[in-house]
Structure formats: structure tokens, C-alpha cells
Amino acid sequence: MRILKGGIVAPDGFYASGVHCGLKKKKLDLALIYSEVKCNASAMFTKNIVKGNPIIVCKEALIDGKAQAIIINSGNANTCTGEDGLIKAHYMTELVAKAMELDKVDVLVASTGVIGVPLDVSLIEDSIETLKEGLSRTGNINAREAIMTTDLIHKEVAVSINIFGKEVKIGAMAKGSGMIEPNMATMLAFITTDINIENSLLNSALNIAVNKSFNLISVDGDSSTNDSVFIMANGLAKNEIIDSENDYYFEFVDALTYVCVELSKLIASDGEGATKLIECRVLGCKNELEGINIAKAVIKSSLVKTAIFGSDANWGRILCAMGYSGIEFIENKVKLAFESSRGYIEVFKEGIPIEFDETKAKEILKDDDISIIIDLNMGNEKAVAWGCDLSYEYIRINGDYRS
Amino acid sequence: MRILKGGIVAPDGFYASGVHCGLKKKKLDLALIYSEVKCNASAMFTKNIVKGNPIIVCKEALIDGKAQAIIINSGNANTCTGEDGLIKAHYMTELVAKAMELDKVDVLVASTGVIGVPLDVSLIEDSIETLKEGLSRTGNINAREAIMTTDLIHKEVAVSINIFGKEVKIGAMAKGSGMIEPNMATMLAFITTDINIENSLLNSALNIAVNKSFNLISVDGDSSTNDSVFIMANGLAKNEIIDSENDYYFEFVDALTYVCVELSKLIASDGEGATKLIECRVLGCKNELEGINIAKAVIKSSLVKTAIFGSDANWGRILCAMGYSGIEFIENKVKLAFESSRGYIEVFKEGIPIEFDETKAKEILKDDDISIIIDLNMGNEKAVAWGCDLSYEYIRINGDYRS
Incomplete structure (x- = not known):
């Protein structure tokens, strides 16, 4: 396994961007991750009964196990905002679908920030073109900033491994510093990979990695309403498909676990007020x-x-x-x-x-x-x-x- | 129900004292509660697997459901101190038994303070006579101070009720401010009463009251090794004995619950660093x-x-x-x-x-x-x-x- 730079755009075919739309006063607050081809996708969400509206939207969108883009805003969690908030979470995916010419169900959405404040979705609408234009193979730099709330450091990891003779890359970024608790946290994590893998195995790999990483950290014992870990695999590494729990599957699981553990330790060490x-x-x-x-x-x-x-x-x-x-x-x-x-x-x-x-x-x-x-x-x-x-x-x- | 002054010595026949023996630098650190006749007694202890040595001693001593005195030190929890600590906890009861001419099994012991530091029991031995001489019907004032650790306020309550035409009194004092958590806390509570009641009913009354009070407070989520609630009933109110769950029993339960709830609220509001x-x-x-x-x-x-x-x-x-x-x-x-x-x-x-x-x-x-x-x-x-x-x-x- 080699350590790479580039975070979520390290794997082939992934692009990212981050802009300031106005949900926060000055800092970047809107990010987009995009794959040039449709991905197998999976996610794990908070076990909190009170769930952010974006999670409701993503659960529907992931029924087919496919996705091609994720839009993420910070500055507002869009949680406890009633029917209006749900409509706006859907609308965020529609905005991206229209701009990128995708099916709405291939767009995922995540939000983090204050709970219970109506989301001003017009700010996102006004910035969607700039967000699209910003997509690049170095866009991890802005995206990793745009998802931060009280985080003091950005958090990203990327690695590569060899699968059936092909270089397979995994990239990831995360945010999270308060409300951090086993069974995830106000923690968002986004993992991209160019591996070619069957959907059910992608899903089980994510489960194993999350249980050995994000589910083992705690900052303050408060398990949040919006915790989500997403993974998108676009297959562009062109390795022979992983369709069984063979040695390469477990090599992928190990690398994915490494990525998640590194992010988890970054989150814990950047816990609100943490000095150690x-x-x-x-x-x-x-x-x-x-x-x-x-x-x-x-x-x-x-x-x-x-x-x-x-x-x-x-x-x-x-x-x-x-x-x-x-x-x-x-x-x-x-x-x-x-x-x-x-x-x-x-x-x-x-x-x-x-x-x-x-x-x-x-x-x-x-x-x-x-x-x-x-x-x-x-x-x-x-x-x-x-x-x-x-x-x-x-x-x-x-x-x-x-x- | 009437509110009384006097805390643990409000009920007839109870005496208390508190002295400085040297476990703390300057403050009072050793207390004694004594009844002029043998009492029915009961207690509830921490559910923490790691238990203070005094708890091991008290569990043995309470097998017969009787007690006549309790010695309490602050400044050292006598916990995680091995076999040596257990011997010293036993020795504390022996010191009181000898001074007060009691059976050793009629003396209970409680300790609170730092964990894992060997207890200098010679300091207690040297003060036992002074402690005995200090026993008085106003000794609650020193005793309530001597059990404090990081507490900023002393905590005591006393009430009286009418049982079968007799005035029955309940008095209590407690300490606790950190390591406070449902299922008790580094919390010690001592309840005295002159009611005449069967032991099994005294025990069930204590259970009900603790579940509606001490088990509903939390300061920092840390459930301690030394939590204990003791009750001693000496029968000197000379009411017809309560030997069934009759109306008077429930009146006693209500008054006992009131006493425990008041102490619980005092503990929560005096939580370490609490402003509210x-x-x-x-x-x-x-x-x-x-x-x-x-x-x-x-x-x-x-x-x-x-x-x-x-x-x-x-x-x-x-x-x-x-x-x-x-x-x-x-x-x-x-x-x-x-x-x-x-x-x-x-x-x-x-x-x-x-x-x-x-x-x-x-x-x-x-x-x-x-x-x-x-x-x-x-x-x-x-x-x-x-x-x-x-x-x-x-x-x-x-x-x-x-x-």
C-alpha cells in the first residue's frame, strides 16, 4: 500500500470543487464531488432517531446502489426543519442533476452545521454554476475546506494498492469535531475509489471499515443527527471485477480500513477544544x-x-x-x-x-x-x-x- | 410533613461528630454517626465492578440487618488499594467498636476521596477518642463538613411525619459533586430515622426512594467506586411497628423519597463547576x-x-x-x-x-x-x-x- 496525495480526487475519474455560497459568513461552505462515470455507491448513516433531511433523501437515492455526484453544504444541518427542509434537500440534488445532466437519483446530498434553522437554498441555487465550473482534479483542496464546521484542520487521506495487477486508488475526506461519538458523529466522510467491485461487496467492505474506525471514536458522547459515510466506486482502475471475498477483496478492505482509521484519528485529535x-x-x-x-x-x-x-x-x-x-x-x-x-x-x-x-x-x-x-x-x-x-x-x- | 433542622441528628437518639484527623490538610475529614440503641439498617451500593474496600466491609456487616454507628473519612477513598486497604477498612470499624463498646459488625464504614493511595489509618486511630468525645445532638454541623470533598455546600435535610399518632423523624446528610451519575455517584448519603419499622420494609422503602432520587441525577457520567446510601432506623419514635405495606408505610416512603430528592438536587446543583x-x-x-x-x-x-x-x-x-x-x-x-x-x-x-x-x-x-x-x-x-x-x-x- 502506498500513501498518495490528492484526497478524494486521487482515484481516476473523480473531480471536486468548493465555493463560498453564503451559508457561512466568509469561509467556503459548498462542495461537490463528481465522477465522470456512474459509480457503485453505498453509505452508512447515524443511528440517531432524529435524522437530518439529507439522510432521508440519500436513503431513497441509494436504493439502486448507484451515484455519480455528492453535494455537501456546511453552515446548516437542514435537520429538525420539517417538510420544508425535506423539500430543500431534494431540491439540492435536483440542482446538481440539472447542472451536470444527471438523473436526480444519482446525486447524493449531505449537510452539516446548526440544527433547526431553515436552510436558505437560494444561496445554493445561486452558486451551483460556479460550483460546477470549479470541478477539477485538484478540487480536493477547496472541497475539504468547504465541508468544515468547527474543524481546525482539514482531513483527507489517499492510498493505492495493487489489485489483479492494476493500481487501485482510494481517496477520502471527512469533517467532524464536536458531537463525536461511537456509532459515528457529526461527522461526514466521503470516500472515492476507482476499484471495480460488485455493489454488495463494496457495501460489506464499508461496513467492516466503519466498525473498525468511525464507530470507535468519541469526542463528547453526543451522537449526531447527520452522520454519514459515503463511498463511490467508479471502476476506472479497470481491474478484473471483485465479485467474491477473495484475497484482493480483503486487501481492499484493509486499505479502506486504513483510510477510515486515519480519518478517525484526525477527527478525534481535532475534537472541539482537544489538545491531545x-x-x-x-x-x-x-x-x-x-x-x-x-x-x-x-x-x-x-x-x-x-x-x-x-x-x-x-x-x-x-x-x-x-x-x-x-x-x-x-x-x-x-x-x-x-x-x-x-x-x-x-x-x-x-x-x-x-x-x-x-x-x-x-x-x-x-x-x-x-x-x-x-x-x-x-x-x-x-x-x-x-x-x-x-x-x-x-x-x-x-x-x-x-x- | 414538616421540615426540621438538625440533619442526621434530628431523629431521637442519634448523635454525630466531625474532626480533623489529617487525611486532608486543614479541613474536617473524619465523621461519626451513632445511635444510642441498635438500629435496623440497610444500604445500597455502587454498581461499579471496582468497589471501594469500605463497601466490601459494609456488605458483610449488614448481613444481619443491624448497625449502631457509621465512621466516615474524606480525603482518601481506600479503593484500588489491595488487601492492605481491606484490612484498614476493617480496622476502622474495630476502632469504633472498641471506643463505643459495640460489636464490630454493628459498625459501618465509608470513605471518599482519591483512589489508589494507601490509607494512613494511624491518623484515624489517633483521632478516634476525640471523635467519640465530640458526639453530640448538634454534631451534624461538624459531621456534614467532614464528609465533603470538592463539595462547595454542605447537604442535609430533615423532616417529620405522623405515624400511628407518633412524631417520626427522618434526617440525612450527603456528599457528592464529581463522578456523579445515575446509579449513584461518588456520593455518600447517610439517613437516620427514629421510626419503628421491620427490616425488610426499611430496605424496600430505601430502594424506592433511591430509584426516584439518587439514581436520577448525573453530573459527569462517571459512576463511582464508592457510592453508598445508608439508612439506620432506631425505633425510638416508639410508633406501633410498621410490619406491612400499610398507609403509614407509604407515608414513610414518601417522606424518605422527599429527603432523597432534596439531597439529590443539592448534589446536582453543587456538581463540580456547576453554575446551574x-x-x-x-x-x-x-x-x-x-x-x-x-x-x-x-x-x-x-x-x-x-x-x-x-x-x-x-x-x-x-x-x-x-x-x-x-x-x-x-x-x-x-x-x-x-x-x-x-x-x-x-x-x-x-x-x-x-x-x-x-x-x-x-x-x-x-x-x-x-x-x-x-x-x-x-x-x-x-x-x-x-x-x-x-x-x-x-x-x-x-x-x-x-x-
């Missing part, structure tokens, strides 16, 4: 699911998050979070350690605190990429989840922005 | 449990909590939290409103945002006692839960205290 990425690795589990539940409880704990913010090796809070995760374990078998690029330190073993060098622990925890390592000593499985610390800045962004 | 008490009332539920789950999801949402901190009527975050609560409801039937002593305002109805006066909403939300009112319009049941906002101060207390 926290990885929780659980070793020695009886099974992976139990490990995931423990890891999620730890990265979601406000007390663990604030301790890491303060570079404080307060391992009691980790044990406490493990204890309410709902998973059985034996306290006297547990080992706890912290690790970063600055070193490794064990703090608890076999039911007893280890006397450790607090200065060294603090130094390790001052890094901006912290691993919490839990060994349950109960089996041979392992699991991981990612989150971020909880800082003053999270409060300012979410509680103080109007005052 | 948040009450979430859910109306029109199909059943109470569904309403409780929705109310808990709302009061636990970091985004709702920060919005309330910022006096921002961001109802989209409430709908979002309802949507991931796991409870089915119909968005188009939901009504949302905010209420405080400064007024009432509806913001969402039948799937559509209501255009409301943002200045008025902000004014209402500037109060320090906020109600979020959700009407599901799906049935006739209702539910409530309490929490607090999330402020800069929470981060300072939990993340920045050592730097």
Missing part, C-alpha cells in the same frame, strides 16, 4: 467486543479526559470507568500503563498501585498523542478506541460562543 | 422508564450542558440527545420548552421550530435553576432527572488542579 489524541488499547480480552466496550468507556469518561488534559496519571479514574463499562473483569489481574513518544510507564498491576515516578509520568503525558494501555490478562483478544481530552476550549466553543 | 441546576421533565410518555431514559440522555449531554452554561436555547442539541437515547418517539409530535423562575418559552412543536424571542429565552436561561420540558405526546406517564451545566470550572477542578 487519546488512544485506549485493551489487551488480554476474552473477545474484541468486550475490549471495545471497555476502551469506549475509558475514552468517554470526562474524568479521564480532564486528567489527560492536565497531564495527570490519575489511573484510578481509568479503573473506575472500566468498572462501569458493564464488562466483567478481575481487578487483581489488571495492568495499567501510559505511553507516548516520550516514554512508557506502568502504574497499576495485579490489584495494587505501583509506586511510579510522577515527574516521568507527567512528562510522558505532556505529549499530544497519548496511549492508555489496559491489560485484562483474561484472554488473547485486543481492541482499541480513540478520543481526545476535555479542555476549557470545549466549553468556550459550545457554551460561550454567543456571550 | 438542570431539571429535565418528560411528559406524555408511554411509560415512566422510557421517560427516565430520555431525561437522563438530555441531562448527560455535554452539548446540552454547555448550551445551558451559555444560556443558549439550543434546542437542537436536546432533540439530538433524545434521538440517541435509544427510546422510540415521533419527532413530529414532540414539544420542547424551557422554564425558570424568570419565565416559560416554547421553542419546538410538531416537528417544526417555533420562532421565539431569543432575548426572552436568554433571560429565562440566565437563571440558576432551569427546567427543560419535553412533551412526547405519546401517553400519560411522566419522568424527571436532574443534572447541571458544564463549565470552565469543571475542567479546572478535574484537569488543572496540579498544574
Whole structure:
């Protein structure tokens, strides 16, 4: 697997653009992804009962498993906006269909931003021609900006692999920084690939990758109304079609998982107010699911998050979070350690605190990429989840922005 | 029902004291509650798998359903301290048993404070005589201070009711401000009463009251290792014994529930860094449990909590939290409103945002006692839960205290 530049336009035949239409004051707020041929397409959406109108539109449009373009706006989630909002989400796909001469059902739509404010769709209508004209093989640069809300960094990844002797590329971009929670987040992710693959296998590959990545991150425990992960495969790599779960399928799954994990870590480390990425690795589990539940409880704990913010090796809070995760374990078998690029330190073993060098622990925890390592000593499985610390800045962004 | 002063010593025959033994730098850190006769006693403990050593000791001591004294220290939770910690928890009860000439199994013990630090039990041993000498009918004043950790206010309640023509009193004190979560919290609550009641009924009354109070509050979603609610009933009111679920039993349950709800609201409003008490009332539920789950999801949402901190009527975050609560409801039937002593305002109805006066909403939300009112319009049941906002101060207390 090779790492590429170019994000969503790295794969052959994909074009993107991003413009400012006026939903935000100054920043880019409208993006388009377009494939020169029709794609096999799949998506996964939020499990929140309250769903954004764009999701309702996309679910219908994806019944045939095909798509050729995605329009995305930031600055307004078009959620809890009633029948009017649904009509406008449909209208966004119609605008693109007309401009690009596509069938309406081959256009997908995603929105992110404030909930409950009527969408001024005329701003999008007025910008659709500029958006179309901007489509290019370097359009990832504007598109990745246009989908951002409180994100501080843009998030994109691209890789290539060899499938049946052909170079197959996968590109992706994502946004997301608050309302981030396992089972996705106010997180939008868009994945493009030129692989030639059957639709059902594209769908199962996406499922596997999402469960090993986006579903393992948490910023603040709030699972959003608009979370969506899209994938479009246009087949232009011209590899022999993947129509069974052969070795190449699993190679594709691995590469797709890599792409999704990298985006997930970017999202977690860019969590609202985050100063540190926290990885929780659980070793020695009886099974992976139990490990995931423990890891999620730890990265979601406000007390663990604030301790890491303060570079404080307060391992009691980790044990406490493990204890309410709902998973059985034996306290006297547990080992706890912290690790970063600055070193490794064990703090608890076999039911007893280890006397450790607090200065060294603090130094390790001052890094901006912290691993919490839990060994349950109960089996041979392992699991991981990612989150971020909880800082003053999270409060300012979410509680103080109007005052 | 009459409101009384005196907290845990309001009921006849109870004495309390509180001293400084040295587990904390300056503040009182050791308390004793004592009844002049042996009591029927019951308790409920944390569901966290990791349990403080005092809880292990109390579970054994309560097998006979009797107790006469409780010793409580703050400044050290005596949790995750291994076999040594368990021996010390037992030793604390032995110290009281010896000083007060009681059986060891009639002494209960509770600890709160930092996890994983060996308890210096010699400090407690050295203070046990002073603690005993301090016992008095006004000792609630020192005892309520000695159990505090990051609490900013002491928390006590006392009431009296009439049972079979006799005045029966209930007194209580609690501590708790961080690690507060439904299914209790780093919360300790001590309830005394002079009612004459059978042990099994005392136990069931406590269960009902706790489920309607302490199990409905959340500060930060972290359910602690040491949560405990104790009740001791010494019978000195000399009422005819309550030995069946008669009208007087339910009158006692109501009064006990009142006491627990008042303590719960004091705990939520004194949540670490809290500037506001948040009450979430859910109306029109199909059943109470569904309403409780929705109310808990709302009061636990970091985004709702920060919005309330910022006096921002961001109802989209409430709908979002309802949507991931796991409870089915119909968005188009939901009504949302905010209420405080400064007024009432509806913001969402039948799937559509209501255009409301943002200045008025902000004014209402500037109060320090906020109600979020959700009407599901799906049935006739209702539910409530309490929490607090999330402020800069929470981060300072939990993340920045050592730097």
C-alpha cells in the first residue's frame, strides 16, 4: 500500500470543487464531488432517531446502489426543519442533476452545521454554476475546506494498492469535531475509489471499515443527527471485477480500513477544544467486543479526559470507568500503563498501585498523542478506541460562543 | 410533613461528630454517626465492578440487618488499594467498636476521596477518642463538613411525619459533586430515622426512594467506586411497628423519597463547576422508564450542558440527545420548552421550530435553576432527572488542579 496525495480526487475519474455560497459568513461552505462515470455507491448513516433531511433523501437515492455526484453544504444541518427542509434537500440534488445532466437519483446530498434553522437554498441555487465550473482534479483542496464546521484542520487521506495487477486508488475526506461519538458523529466522510467491485461487496467492505474506525471514536458522547459515510466506486482502475471475498477483496478492505482509521484519528485529535489524541488499547480480552466496550468507556469518561488534559496519571479514574463499562473483569489481574513518544510507564498491576515516578509520568503525558494501555490478562483478544481530552476550549466553543 | 433542622441528628437518639484527623490538610475529614440503641439498617451500593474496600466491609456487616454507628473519612477513598486497604477498612470499624463498646459488625464504614493511595489509618486511630468525645445532638454541623470533598455546600435535610399518632423523624446528610451519575455517584448519603419499622420494609422503602432520587441525577457520567446510601432506623419514635405495606408505610416512603430528592438536587446543583441546576421533565410518555431514559440522555449531554452554561436555547442539541437515547418517539409530535423562575418559552412543536424571542429565552436561561420540558405526546406517564451545566470550572477542578 502506498500513501498518495490528492484526497478524494486521487482515484481516476473523480473531480471536486468548493465555493463560498453564503451559508457561512466568509469561509467556503459548498462542495461537490463528481465522477465522470456512474459509480457503485453505498453509505452508512447515524443511528440517531432524529435524522437530518439529507439522510432521508440519500436513503431513497441509494436504493439502486448507484451515484455519480455528492453535494455537501456546511453552515446548516437542514435537520429538525420539517417538510420544508425535506423539500430543500431534494431540491439540492435536483440542482446538481440539472447542472451536470444527471438523473436526480444519482446525486447524493449531505449537510452539516446548526440544527433547526431553515436552510436558505437560494444561496445554493445561486452558486451551483460556479460550483460546477470549479470541478477539477485538484478540487480536493477547496472541497475539504468547504465541508468544515468547527474543524481546525482539514482531513483527507489517499492510498493505492495493487489489485489483479492494476493500481487501485482510494481517496477520502471527512469533517467532524464536536458531537463525536461511537456509532459515528457529526461527522461526514466521503470516500472515492476507482476499484471495480460488485455493489454488495463494496457495501460489506464499508461496513467492516466503519466498525473498525468511525464507530470507535468519541469526542463528547453526543451522537449526531447527520452522520454519514459515503463511498463511490467508479471502476476506472479497470481491474478484473471483485465479485467474491477473495484475497484482493480483503486487501481492499484493509486499505479502506486504513483510510477510515486515519480519518478517525484526525477527527478525534481535532475534537472541539482537544489538545491531545487519546488512544485506549485493551489487551488480554476474552473477545474484541468486550475490549471495545471497555476502551469506549475509558475514552468517554470526562474524568479521564480532564486528567489527560492536565497531564495527570490519575489511573484510578481509568479503573473506575472500566468498572462501569458493564464488562466483567478481575481487578487483581489488571495492568495499567501510559505511553507516548516520550516514554512508557506502568502504574497499576495485579490489584495494587505501583509506586511510579510522577515527574516521568507527567512528562510522558505532556505529549499530544497519548496511549492508555489496559491489560485484562483474561484472554488473547485486543481492541482499541480513540478520543481526545476535555479542555476549557470545549466549553468556550459550545457554551460561550454567543456571550 | 414538616421540615426540621438538625440533619442526621434530628431523629431521637442519634448523635454525630466531625474532626480533623489529617487525611486532608486543614479541613474536617473524619465523621461519626451513632445511635444510642441498635438500629435496623440497610444500604445500597455502587454498581461499579471496582468497589471501594469500605463497601466490601459494609456488605458483610449488614448481613444481619443491624448497625449502631457509621465512621466516615474524606480525603482518601481506600479503593484500588489491595488487601492492605481491606484490612484498614476493617480496622476502622474495630476502632469504633472498641471506643463505643459495640460489636464490630454493628459498625459501618465509608470513605471518599482519591483512589489508589494507601490509607494512613494511624491518623484515624489517633483521632478516634476525640471523635467519640465530640458526639453530640448538634454534631451534624461538624459531621456534614467532614464528609465533603470538592463539595462547595454542605447537604442535609430533615423532616417529620405522623405515624400511628407518633412524631417520626427522618434526617440525612450527603456528599457528592464529581463522578456523579445515575446509579449513584461518588456520593455518600447517610439517613437516620427514629421510626419503628421491620427490616425488610426499611430496605424496600430505601430502594424506592433511591430509584426516584439518587439514581436520577448525573453530573459527569462517571459512576463511582464508592457510592453508598445508608439508612439506620432506631425505633425510638416508639410508633406501633410498621410490619406491612400499610398507609403509614407509604407515608414513610414518601417522606424518605422527599429527603432523597432534596439531597439529590443539592448534589446536582453543587456538581463540580456547576453554575446551574438542570431539571429535565418528560411528559406524555408511554411509560415512566422510557421517560427516565430520555431525561437522563438530555441531562448527560455535554452539548446540552454547555448550551445551558451559555444560556443558549439550543434546542437542537436536546432533540439530538433524545434521538440517541435509544427510546422510540415521533419527532413530529414532540414539544420542547424551557422554564425558570424568570419565565416559560416554547421553542419546538410538531416537528417544526417555533420562532421565539431569543432575548426572552436568554433571560429565562440566565437563571440558576432551569427546567427543560419535553412533551412526547405519546401517553400519560411522566419522568424527571436532574443534572447541571458544564463549565470552565469543571475542567479546572478535574484537569488543572496540579498544574
